[in-house]
Amino acid sequence: MTSPIRSIETVLVDIPTRRQHRLSFGTITAQNYALVIMTDEDGRIGLGEASTIGGPAWAEESTETIQIMIERYLAPHMIGADPQHLLRYARAMDVWVRGNRFAKAALQMAQLDLAARQLGVPAVQLMGGQVHDSIPLAWTLASGDTDRDIEEGEEKLAQRKHEIFKLKIGYGDPAKDVAHASRIARHFSGRARVQVDVNQAWDEACAVSSIAGLEEAGISLIEQPVARERLDVMQRLAHRFDTLIMADESLSTSADAFALARSAAADVFALKLTKAGGPWATLNTAAVAQAAGIGCYGGCMLETSVGTAAYLHCFSAIPAITHGCELFGPLLLVDDLVTEPLRMSEFSIHLHPGAGFGVDLDLAKLDFYRRDPRRVHIPMNGANHVVPRIHAS
Numbered sequence: 001m002t003s004p005i006r007s008i009e010t011v012l013v014d015i016p017t018r019r020q021h022r023l024s025f026g027t028i029t030a031q032n033y034a035l036v037i038m039t040d041e042d043g044r045i046g047l048g049e050a051s052t053i054g055g056p057a058w059a060e061e062s063t064e065t066i067q068i069m070i071e072r073y074l075a076p077h078m079i080g081a082d083p084q085h086l087l088r089y090a091r092a093m094d095v096w097v098r099g100n101r102f103a104k105a106a107l108q109m110a111q112l113d114l115a116a117r118q119l120g121v122p123a124v125q126l127m128g129g130q131v132h133d134s135i136p137l138a139w140t141l142a143s144g145d146t147d148r149d150i151e152e153g154e155e156k157l158a159q160r161k162h163e164i165f166k167l168k169i170g171y172g173d174p175a176k177d178v179a180h181a182s183r184i185a186r187h188f189s190g191r192a193r194v195q196v197d198v199n200q201a202w203d204e205a206c207a208v209s210s211i212a213g214l215e216e217a218g219i220s221l222i223e224q225p226v227a228r229e230r231l232d233v234m235q236r237l238a239h240r241f242d243t244l245i246m247a248d249e250s251l252s253t254s255a256d257a258f259a260l261a262r263s264a265a266a267d268v269f270a271l272k273l274t275k276a277g278g279p280w281a282t283l284n285t286a287a288v289a290q291a292a293g294i295g296c297y298g299g300c301m302l303e304t305s306v307g308t309a310a311y312l313h314c315f316s317a318i319p320a321i322t323h324g325c326e327l328f329g330p331l332l333l334v335d336d337l338v339t340e341p342l343r344m345s346e347f348s349i350h351l352h353p354g355a356g357f358g359v360d361l362d363l364a365k366l367d368f369y370r371r372d373p374r375r376v377h378i379p380m381n382g383a384n385h386v387v388p389r390i391h392a393s
C-alpha cells in the first residue's frame with residue numbers, strides 16, 4: 001500500500017575500520033556516512049546512505065555537505081510526495097540542485113527502499129528484476145605492507161571469502177609499488193585474480209613503465225592509473241596494453257560513460273551508485289556500457305550494510321556486471337548499522353531477501369555511532385520511537 005512521505009532525516013555516522021586502509025591520497029582509519037531515513041505516513045522506513053572516502057578527497061562532496069544539501073535543498077520538496085514516483089523525483093532533483101550526486105544518490109536510495117517496502121517487494125524488482133543471484137566479491141589488500149597483505153589474502157582464500165584481490169597503490173615510489181604488487185600477483189598466480197587501483201596517482205610516462213611491469217607479473221586489471229580528466233592518456237594506455245584498464249574517477253555520469261566508450265578509453269567501467277547520482281543514473285551508465293560492449297565492475301565507497309545492500313540490489317539488475325564487485329565495505333568496519341549481516345560466502349556476495357533492500361537498522365548501534373547529539377525519532381509500528389543514547393557524547 002502506498003502512502004506519502006512524512007519525514008526525511010539525514011544522520012551523520014562515523015565507524016572505525018578494522019585496520020588502516022592506505023590509498024594514494026591518504027590513510028583511512030574511520031569511515032564517514034550520511035544516512036538517510038525516509039518515513040511514510042504509515043510509519044514505514046526507507047534507508048539510503050552516502051559514503052565518502054577521505055572526506056572530499058575522492059570526490060567533491062563530504063558527508064557534511066551531503067547532509068546540508070539534503071536537509072535544505074532536496075528533502076523539503078519531497079515531504080508529502082508519493083515515493084512510488086521514482087524517476088519523476090530523480091529527474092526533479094537535477095532541477096532543484098546542480099551536481100551533488102552523492103546527496104541525490106542517498107535520497108534516491110531511501111525513496112527506492114521505501115517504495116519497494118510499500119509494495120512488499122525486493123528493491124531489485126523495481127529495477128527490472130535480478131539477473132544475478134550473487135556476484136563474485138573482491139577484497140582490497142591495503143595494509144601498506146606486502147607480507148601482511150599476502151597473509152591477509154591467504155586467510156581470505158582459506159575462508160573461501162574472496163579470490164579477487166585489489167591492491168591500493170600510487171602512494172609512494174612507483175618502482176616500489178610495482179615490486180609490491182608484482183610479488184603479490186606472483187604469489188597468488190593461478191589461485192586468485194589480482195588487480196590494482198592507482199587512484200589517479202601517475203602521469204603517462206610513469207603509467208607506461210609501471211603497467212609494463214605489472215602486466216609481466218600477471219596483474220589482471222589497472223584501475224584509474226591517471227588523472228580523471230585525461231581520457232586521451234587512458235585511451236593510449238588501453239590501446240597499448242592487454243591488461244585491462246578500468247575507469248573509476250573518470251566515470252560518474254552516463255555522459256562520461258559515453259565519452260569513455262566513444263574514445264575506447266577504458267576496457268571496464270567501475271559503477272558506484274553515489275558517484276553516478278543514484279540507482280537510475282547507474283542503470284543508465286550500465287546501458288551505455290552494454291551498448292558499447294564494455295564490461296562493468298561493481299565498485300564501492302566502503303559502505304555499511306545499508307549502502308552495500310542498495311548497491312547490491314542495483315548491481316543484481318545489471319547484465320553488464322561481468323567483472324565481479326567489491327562490496328566488502330561491512331567487512332572492513334569494526335561494526336555495522338543493521339540487525340542482520342549481508343550474506344557473503346563462496347567467494348561471492350548474495351542478494352539479500354526481503355522487501356526493499358532487505359536490511360533493518362539496529363537502533364542501538366545507530367545511536368552509538370551517530371555523530372551529532374540530537375535524538376533521532378524513528379516511528380516503530382506507526383508510533384514515534386525515541387532512541388535512547390547508550391553512551392556519553
Ligand SMILES: [Mg+2]
Nearest residue numbers: 197223224248
Ligand atoms: Mg577506485
